[in-house]
Amino acid sequence: MSVSKRGLLTAGAAFATLMGLGFSTQGGIQASIANSQPHQQAPHLLAQKLQNLTIVFPSRADSTDLQTKADAVGAFLSKELGIQVTAQIGDDTAAVEALRANRADVAFLSSRPALKAEQLANSRLYLAEVRDNYSGKYTYDSVFVVSNNSPLKTRNSPKGTLEQLRGKKIAFTSPTSGSGFIFPVSELVKQGFVPNRDRLDGFFGQVSYGGNYSKALQAVLRGQAEVATVSEYALYSPYITPEEKSKLRVLYKISGVPAHGIAIDDDVPTADRAKIINALLKLNQPANNQLLRNLYNSTELVRVNHNSHLAPVRDALKRVGIEP
Template identity: 30%
Template sequence: MTIQMNRRTVLTLAGVAVALAATNPLVAQERALRLAFIPQENPEKLLGDIEAVTGWLTGEIGVPVEGFVTIDHAAAVEALRNGDADISFMGALPFVLAEAEIGAVPLLSEVYRDAPSYTGRIFVRRDSGIKTLADLRGRYIAFADPISESGYLYPLAEFINAGLIESPEKAETFFGRVYFAGGYQQAMQAMAEGLVDAAGASQYADLLLTPEQQAEVTWIAESEAIPSHVVIARPGLDDGVQTRFVDAMMKLNQPENREMLRYLYGPDGYVLSDPGAYDGVREMARRFGLL
């Protein structure tokens, strides 16, 4: 069958396309919604999790959703800056830096143990003989990421508060060596396997170890409360796109969808983000010369 298309037909179809773009901002965007994930855990496992999450979100939002793993927090911020990512999952400190540098917008905050906050801890092996922060003088320590709040800044601040280190720049004068492992799991594994003497990571980072390893580690210091990880959008992302994404993510709080949370770093759920909740992180960043 041959379809004859005259000028009026073409104009009508063009009008439909314009109308669709106007009512569906994702159509106007003309590409998939791209999500950036930071490697808090094994990147290979995370890739499988991303595939499950983006598949579910595609069904909920109605357009293709793609995800990729960045090298670290800084790479996620750069992806937002360049438009390579529309939305990113990241920690509170990288968000504060992205907010200052590129005007990133907070959308959602994670909830853990019924609270939108958590802490950073210094973990050691139980058989190490290390009981206090002072015992780590001259020892090796692994942190998760140089712009991670619970995986670096807040745990390191405990050494400063204890008078053991003057500033982050002077950390090497106290420790024998400081490493950045690239994620919580990597830092914890390095400590658990004896490659380093301690690890600075989230209070829940020991859950990334095997049950046998969990029984062999403990923590000796804990930071003040930190706002939980946040989901942020690049500046200029269409408001309608943001709304549809947030609506889909909030559905994860519903009993029938909660199984999907295990693919998103395992929070208990999400709440709408309160920019004011990150004032303490902004102050910490200023204190350490990051803002």
């Protein structure tokens, strides 16, 4: 464990250049890592007791003034652990690279970056976030959304509902978004409508990408697309207004998308890892809970098994023809 893991994380683009890796604003990976160096540990330091802790808090579309809020969590954890805790802000790319290079010990990550952190840094998720607007507590839905006046209707079977999309204009979130692309396309492959992610134009009349949740939904609101794919929580502020939400409805949903979680690097000693997890779980207590809610609107942290929590995204990636 490096005694000093200071220094602000540079913009994600710098790491993307170095690693051949990028992430969408929704937490998806834009490009696979090529010729990456294996995770390098510092053997001479592993026996030392953890003296400080660096946590990366990725920016998200629904987070504001994140550095101040992350610093407050860092101060709380510092008091609980009795060591200096430094909070750093960066995108998911920077978070994965910081774990790989031993510049950080802990990172809040969405599911696809968590898989990449496992691959490059042998980091694992130990906790997942719970939100009030998650249907499955620590999983949520990927949804196909249409306008209220759309002739498309929810049928009594997945195949019957999705068959109506043949020849239609669709706005995916981005080609790297889990709930806005990977899970919807995985479902289309599962139902036999497309063979993989590269053959979408054989089913849809037009395929476009909004770039983020808000823009994908705006494409439907403006009549530029007949259906959009997003996360279920994108149907609320700050992504769209209540008035805009009233003009939309969910046509079809895919449950079980893994919630964002907290990954810990493998070179954190086991005993220290347990202390970090227990300290983070104290954010669930009423006296401390507002610190957690301020970060990403999460209400609770829960323990998860890394492999089982991320299994749905592994399966979806495989089905659509993308390497994890």
